[in-house]
Amino acid sequence: QVQLVESGGGLVQAGGSLRLSCAASGRAFSRYAMGWFRQAPGKEREFVAGISWNGIRTHNVDSVKGRFTISRDNAKNTVYLQMNSLKPEDTAVYYCAARLEYYSYLPNEYDYWGQGTQVTVSS
Numbered sequence: 001q002v003q004l005v006e007s008g009g010g011l012v013q014a015g016g017s018l019r020l021s022c023a024a025s026g027r028a029f030s031r032y033a034m035g036w037f038r039q040a041p042g043k044e045r046e047f048v049a050g051i052s053w054n055g056i057r058t059h060n061v062d063s064v065k066g067r068f069t070i071s072r073d074n075a076k077n078t079v080y081l082q083m084n085s086l087k088p089e090d091t092a093v094y095y096c097a098a099r100l101e102y103y104s105y106l107p108n109e110y111d112y113w114g115q116g117t118q119v120t121v122s123s
Contacts, residue, residue, distance in 0.1 A: 002026040002098050002112040009094060009117030012086055016121070020081040022096030022114055030054070030074040033103040035110060036081045038092035038119075045095070049081060050103030059103070064090075086121045093118050 008020040022034070033053050039045040049060045049070035058070050067086075072079040079096060094117050097110035104110065 002029065002032060004096050004098060004112055004114035006094065006096055006114040006117040009119045011120045011122065014086060014088055014121055014123050016086050017082070017084045018086065018119060020083065020094055020096075020117060020119075022079045022081075024077045024079070024098065029077040029098075032098040032100060032112075034070075034072060034079040035097045035099070035103050036070060036079075037095045037097060037107055038090075039095070039116075040092040043092075045107045047105040047107070048094070050105070051079065052102060057102075083119070086119075088121045088123045091119060091121050 003025045005023050012018055031053055035050040036048040037045050038048050049068055051058045051070045051072055055072045060068055067084050069082040096114045098112040099110045
């Protein structure tokens with residue numbers, strides 16, 4: 001069982017930065033691949049970034065490449081999403097999720113989810 005708690009969301013102007021954190025409790029966090037997803041009002045939840053259990057492999061969707069960076073610190077049981085050059089279209093609730101083995105682009109393949117943190121980017 002893994003419990004996930006996101007933090008770091010807020011209101012920021014376009015071009016600004018935020019760093020999201022996802023703190024995990026429970027057993028063997030380092031066994032889990034992690035993903036960041038987001039969901040805007042009226043839209044489906046979409047994959048943003050993923051990272052392998054050891055942090056070696058990462059992937060960002062095209063819309064955030066060059067702006068967002070996913071990382072993890074297994075000693076602290078935490079995964080991060082550094083978001084730079086934020087745009088109004090990045091406004092959404094951001095969720096972290098965990099699954100064993102490799103990360104996935106599909107939300108329904110994740111076993112554990114956090115409660116989400118709101119990110120609002122004003123123009």
